[in-house]
Amino acid sequence: MKKIIIGFLSLLFIGQMAVAQPIQDNAVIPMSITLNSILRLNIVSGGNIEFAFNTITDYASGLGLAGSQYQTRITIASSSNWSLFFSTTLDAFYELDGASTIPLTYVAYNFETAGNGANVIGTDVQYNDNAGASQAFGVFNDLDQTPAAAILTTLGTGNAGGTADNDFTIRWECGTTNVSGGGVGLEAIRNSGASSGRYSTNVLLSLVGI
8 A cells, every 4th residue: 555655646746747847849930131232323304405506695605504404413322332424425416417516525514412412522422523533512524425433432431322312413514614625605616617406415324333
């Protein structure tokens, strides 16, 4: 009888130990982080610039000194620092029939950030001339088919960000004191033999992540 009692007590103790053991199960949740590169260039307005010389005053002073029709607004969204390259598809403005040309240096442009993006030229963004040398905010560049360097790039503080950070206005002028070709007005073009007509080229803007 004593053996039976001891055996029963042993089973009861073992059962209590089994009940006291915690129940545990494991599950795995895979987790990852994916960084996709974002690089977007958008022309908000001014995607077509037309210089039409209709009066003697236009010829004398040039066009683009004022007026939103000579402005192009662009925005850039980039997850990394970026550079913006500027070029033309042709080495000159060509007449529709190809018989006559106007040099690219009769059109000039500059970039402005006033009232637009948080990344400011001269602080966050470096503005270069066609040779790649840094130049001051508001200085004009001539159009160039093959510039040596990016027109806009990071200034060391970083220029990555969204459209609220990178919002720029390009101001265009033709035949003004800010262009290098032929001096003020288009009289030099007329005197060189360029006939009346419509001359054109395409300006290419290329955004590159760095």
